[in-house]
Amino acid sequence: MSMLTEQKLQSFKHIIQQSSRDEILWMSGYLAGLSETNIFDNGTAVKNNAPTAVEKLTISVLYGTETGNSKKISSKLAAALKSRQHKVTLTALDQYALSNLEKESIVFIIISTQGDGEPPAAAKKFYDHLHTKEHDLKNLQYAVLALGDSSYPLFCKAGDDVDVRLNALGANQIISIEKLDTDFYAASETWINTVLTNLPAASTGPLLTNQPKQPGKHKKVFYNGRVRAHLNLNDKGSAKETWHVEISSAEGIYYLPGDSLGIIPSNTDEDVTEIISLLAGYKNQTIQYKEETLTLFELFKNKLNILHLPLRIVEKYASLIKTELPLVRLDLKNILSLYPLTANVSIEQLIAILEPITPRLYSISSSPSAHGNNEIHITVSRNTFSVNEKIKYGFCSSHFAALNEGDEVKFYIHPNDNFRLPEADKDVIMIGPGTGIAPFRSFIFHRDNEGASGRNWLFFGDQHFETDFLYQSEMLSFFDTGSLTKINTAFSRDQKEKLYVQHRMRQQSKELFTWLENGAHMYVCGCKDPMAKDVEETLIDIISKEANIDEESAIEYLNKIEEEGRFAKDVY
Ligand SMILES: Cc1cc2nc3c(=O)[nH]c(=O)nc-3n(C[C@H](O)[C@H](O)[C@H](O)COP(=O)(O)OP(=O)(O)OC[C@H]3O[C@@H](n4cnc5c(N)ncnc54)[C@H](O)[C@@H]3O)c2cc1C
Numbered sequence: 090m091s092m093l094t095e096q097k098l099q100s101f102k103h104i105i106q107q108s109s110r111d112e113i114l115w116m117s118g119y120l121a122g123l124s125e126t127n128i129f130d131n132g133t134a135v136k137n138n139a140p141t142a143v144e145k146l147t148i149s150v151l152y153g154t155e156t157g158n159s160k161k162i163s164s165k166l167a168a169a170l171k172s173r174q175h176k177v178t179l180t181a182l183d184q185y186a187l188s189n190l191e192k193e194s195i196v197f198i199i200i201s202t203q204g205d206g207e208p209p210a211a212a213k214k215f216y217d218h219l220h221t222k223e224h225d226l227k228n229l230q231y232a233v234l235a236l237g238d239s240s241y242p243l244f245c246k247a248g249d250d251v252d253v254r255l256n257a258l259g260a261n262q263i264i265s266i267e268k269l270d271t272d273f274y275a276a277s278e279t280w281i282n283t284v285l286t287n288l289p290a291a292s293t294g295p296l297l298t299n300q301p302k303q304p305g306k307h308k309k310v311f312y313n314g315r316v317r318a319h320l321n322l323n324d325k326g327s328a329k330e331t332w333h334v335e336i337s338s339a340e341g342i343y344y345l346p347g348d349s350l351g352i353i354p355s356n357t358d359e360d361v362t363e364i365i366s367l368l369a370g371y372k373n374q375t376i377q378y379k380e381e382t383l384t385l386f387e388l389f390k391n392k393l394n395i396l397h398l399p400l401r402i403v404e405k406y407a408s409l410i411k412t413e414l415p416l417v418r419l420d421l422k423n424i425l426s427l428y429p430l431t432a433n434v435s436i437e438q439l440i441a442i443l444e445p446i447t448p449r450l451y452s453i454s455s456s457p458s459a460h461g462n463n464e465i466h467i468t469v470s471r472n473t474f475s476v477n478e479k480i481k482y483g484f485c486s487s488h489f490a491a492l493n494e495g496d497e498v499k500f501y502i503h504p505n506d507n508f509r510l511p512e513a514d515k516d517v518i519m520i521g522p523g524t525g526i527a528p529f530r531s532f533i534f535h536r537d538n539e540g541a542s543g544r545n546w547l548f549f550g551d552q553h554f555e556t557d558f559l560y561q562s563e564m565l566s567f568f569d570t571g572s573l574t575k576i577n578t579a580f581s582r583d584q585k586e587k588l589y590v591q592h593r594m595r596q597q598s599k600e601l602f603t604w605l606e607n608g609a610h611m612y613v614c615g616c617k618d619p620m621a622k623d624v625e626e627t628l629i630d631i632i633s634k635e636a637n638i639d640e641e642s643a644i645e646y647l648n649k650i651e652e653e654g655r656f657a658k659d660v661y
């Protein structure tokens with residue numbers, strides 16, 4: 090410290106005291122990098138031109154992504170490693186030959202978590218293979234960056250699992266796993282710098298610095314809106330209820346076609362009141378929950394999931410009250426009434442085992458350019474299922490179904506950079522049965538409003554033409570004006586044999602392939618299983634037939650256009 094004048098020393102100490110652990114880590118990496126570089130007056134680190142002895146490392150950067158965030162960070166890491174002259178390969182986990190893992194020396198894995206703590210669909214094969222097969226990874230050095238969202242109960246679980254498994258298989262951590270929440274942008278750069286300064290060999294080069302920050306882009310910013318229109322798109326006699334919900338907001342809502350609207354639904358007053366009556370002894374207690382002091386009512390109303398509790402919670406409750414419980418998913422009110430909380434268990438212990446309310450996402454069906462930034466539309470199908478032959482309805486979709494004009498809606502934007510429109514002159518093929526049409530309504534409005542010269546082809550399907558042709562008049566009017574170049578519909582129950590979008594695609598095989606060969610971008614949205622799977626299999630058949638190639642080469646063709654960003658899925 091005696092190196093520094095008293096004034097500099099005080100300033101230095103002041104910065105350290107004001108900084109978080111992450112910021113200090115970043116600064117240490119930054120300073121280490123500066124010692125290898127020259128710094129000029131604009132604060133940008135510039136590569137030292139003096140030759141330095143750099144050991145070239147062979148590094149694999151692997152990513153598992155659903156909405157493109159992990160891919161972006163991976164590309165940035167790969168570029169930073171390459172700029173240090175290392176030999177780097179960047180691969181999506183679904184394209185990665187797992188047999189290579191034992192031959193690797195350094196691997197960085199950037200992976201998000203989806204579903205209820207699962208890996209992204211494209212990383213599933215890698216994840217399963219890693220967990221079910223034995224591998225000798227003694228010679229592997231690695232680090233995992235896990236992306237997630239702390240609103241979900243199993244925060245960054247997929248990344249965590251991969252990290253634990255690699256470790257168990259003998260691989261050596263270069264740095265500990267880092268778990269990032271939705272405001273990951275700046276923290277991911279800090280992580281990249283930490284990676285750069287911890288590479289397992291002498292290695293020099295610039296760290297990331299002065300990167301343009303994008304405040305708010307990935308942060309959950311909640312908007313307060315009100316329902317401005319609310320209508321059931323299905324006609325009388327339909328087996329379905331699909332609600333077109335328009336929400337207006339005084340403040341500008343920033344989103345792009347392809348994004349989703351996220352909502353954390355509140356529990357009903359009736360359910361919460363019932364739970365509180367079962368916890369009568371604690372009725373007036375306030376609870377400290379994640380930096381907030383809440384009444385028990387507020388906590389159960391807005392924060393904790395009390396419905397259809399996962400089995401892991403039922404198990405935890407059984408061990409809390411030291412009673413054997415049947416392993417079935419029940420609502421909290423049913424558990425508390427059948428198996429009351431015992432006197433030796435505190436309310437805090439009960440709350441500690443419960444999980445947050447899971448966000449629900451809805452593909453945005455409006456376009457900011459066509460509808461303006463003060464309104465946003467979604468297309469919500471009322472989720473229906475049966476329990477013991479009784480019809481039941483999904484929680485959040487029922488909430489949307491029951492809304493009235495003027496009701497308040499608090500929501501956020503969930504960006505999806507993997508599902509974006511191409512340049513205006515490119516053709517697009519959109520396959521979206523049911524609520525899968527939602528982002529395509531946004532796409533078509535957007536392209537129509539911008540006067541895009543590229544052609545637009547929509548495949549839509551549902552049960553019946555008469556009652557279930559969602560947005561029929563809008564789509565037919567877009568067809569009339571030429572904004573929709575082609576539309577093919579499949580109404581599954583209007584004839585004896587079931588007819589789905591994939592059957593229509595097969596009938597259009599030649600033309601569909603010609604569009605693809607001409608550079609069209611293709612999108613699938615809607616139900617993951619079986620629709621998206623059947624559509625993908627059909628595409629492989631179409632490519633194989635029209636290009637006269639075998640199935641394996643057709644899969645390669647589809648993978649290639651996916652890598653080029655010309656085939657994207659948003660399925661759920
Ligand atoms: C990226 C993305 C985009 C999406 N876009 C749309 C969209 O545009 N439109 C749309 O309508 N949906 C969309 N969804 C789906 C939506 O987010 C919700 O998952 C859907 O509305 C169901 O939520 P819910 O709260 O109504 O149902 P939940 O109450 O969460 O129930 C969901 C399922 O859980 C089971 N379940 C729940 N309670 C019980 C119980 N008591 N007993 C037995 N089983 C039970 C049932 O199988 C039920 O179907 C999207 C999802 C994602 C991930």
Ligand SMILES: Cc1cc2nc3c(=O)[nH]c(=O)nc-3n(C[C@H](O)[C@H](O)[C@H](O)COP(=O)(O)O)c2cc1C
Binds near residue numbers: 157243
């Ligand atoms: C349907 C859905 C389910 C999710 N489930 C989880 C989860 O269980 N745990 C978690 O930490 N994050 C979860 N997330 C949040 C994502 O991991 C987070 O948005 C991440 O930034 C996505 O990165 P990606 O674009 O690379 O896939 C979920 C997101 C979605 C859309």
